Amino acid sequence: MIGRRQLIAGLGAVALPRAAMTQQPTLPVIGFLSPFSAEVSRAMVAEFYRGLKEAGYVDGQNVAIEFRWGNFQPVLPRLAADLAERRVNVIVAYGSVRAVLAAKFATSTIPIVFAGGYDPIKYGLVGSLNRPGGNITGLTFLSNEIAGKRLDLLSKLVPQVTTYGYLVGDQGAETEQELTNALLSAARALGRQVIVLECRNVNDFEPAFATLVQRQAGALVVGSFPLAFNHRAKILALATRHEIPAIYAQGHYAYEGGLMSYSGVAGVRQVAFYYVPQILKGAKPADLPVQQPTKFELVINLKTAKALGLTVPETLLATADKVIE
Numbered sequence: 001m002i003g004r005r006q007l008i009a010g011l012g013a014v015a016l017p018r019a020a021m022t023q024q025p026t027l028p029v030i031g032f033l034s035p036f037s038a039e040v041s042r043a044m045v046a047e048f049y050r051g052l053k054e055a056g057y058v059d060g061q062n063v064a065i066e067f068r069w070g071n072f073q074p075v076l077p078r079l080a081a082d083l084a085e086r087r088v089n090v091i092v093a094y095g096s097v098r099a100v101l102a103a104k105f106a107t108s109t110i111p112i113v114f115a116g117g118y119d120p121i122k123y124g125l126v127g128s129l130n131r132p133g134g135n136i137t138g139l140t141f142l143s144n145e146i147a148g149k150r151l152d153l154l155s156k157l158v159p160q161v162t163t164y165g166y167l168v169g170d171q172g173a174e175t176e177q178e179l180t181n182a183l184l185s186a187a188r189a190l191g192r193q194v195i196v197l198e199c200r201n202v203n204d205f206e207p208a209f210a211t212l213v214q215r216q217a218g219a220l221v222v223g224s225f226p227l228a229f230n231h232r233a234k235i236l237a238l239a240t241r242h243e244i245p246a247i248y249a250q251g252h253y254a255y256e257g258g259l260m261s262y263s264g265v266a267g268v269r270q271v272a273f274y275y276v277p278q279i280l281k282g283a284k285p286a287d288l289p290v291q292q293p294t295k296f297e298l299v300i301n302l303k304t305a306k307a308l309g310l311t312v313p314e315t316l317l318a319t320a321d322k323v324i325e
Helices: 004-015 018-022 042-054 076-086 097-106 143-157 174-190 202-214 226-230 232-241 251-255 268-280 302-307 314-319
Strands: 029-034 064-069 090-094 112-116 136-140 163-168 193-198 219-222 246-248 260-264 296-301 322-324
Touching: 029 076, 029 097, 042 226, 042 268, 064 076, 076 090, 076 097, 090 097, 090 268, 097 112, 097 136, 112 268, 136 268, 143 174, 143 219, 143 246, 143 260, 143 296, 143 314, 163 174, 163 202, 174 193, 193 202, 202 232, 226 232, 232 251, 246 251, 251 260, 251 296, 251 322, 296 302, 296 314, 302 322
Parallel strands: 029 064, 029 090, 090 112, 112 136, 163 193, 163 219, 219 246, 246 260, 296 322
Antiparallel strands: 260 296
């Protein structure tokens, strides 16, 4: 004989809609906020996916990703608020300090992870690097500190050059202006002049190189900004065409034919591999220290140096982490 409880349970099971019986568990959601566009961020997004995969996460399988692109428009507060209303599990704010500040304003409870070349203490994002103290943590690239190092390394290769070009992104961004100021300060210390060449879209690259030639700049420092990275093939071709020695902010350039690069071995991939998985598993940003690159990689492409008629000093070769022959 069927008991009352069994009968009720059976009736409940029969009454359940088919959709409810087959419904899959809700995936954790990563919100990704950037002031840039999807187009210029292709390589960066690929690195983000790569880091997640190395940590065991695949979009659409065991995690979902909601991208919000600012497309270089003043819409970050609205996009951040949208992610907060969606109650995503974590917000990755990438590309500028404005993205992190927008996310911070939108929520004080959802974990936020940043990755960028700015001082998170200066902007009030964290209490300290070791003890962030709130709902924000992440990775700082210390770009200001290594901007001068790039100029110094290039000057060792072309000591006769007194005028350099500096290819930089939108100078309206405060962090870009900080990077420019850091490079100009290093140039003054070395007794060099720098021509700042602002590039806001891909059509700005050719005129920038034309200006370099016109003003007889003998070398070039290419800054770290997504537009340049995603169009690095064009920049490398222009540097080759005009025979301008250049140093770059990411190793990809040197491996793909650029003269040399100097960069911290870290990035959005590290955010995806380290911070995001821990937070999805329950870790609090307050307990995850802000990380900085502990290793910097100097890559020299001897083939390109030879094509430019340059002899790389043995002292510089000895400090290189990778020499491409």
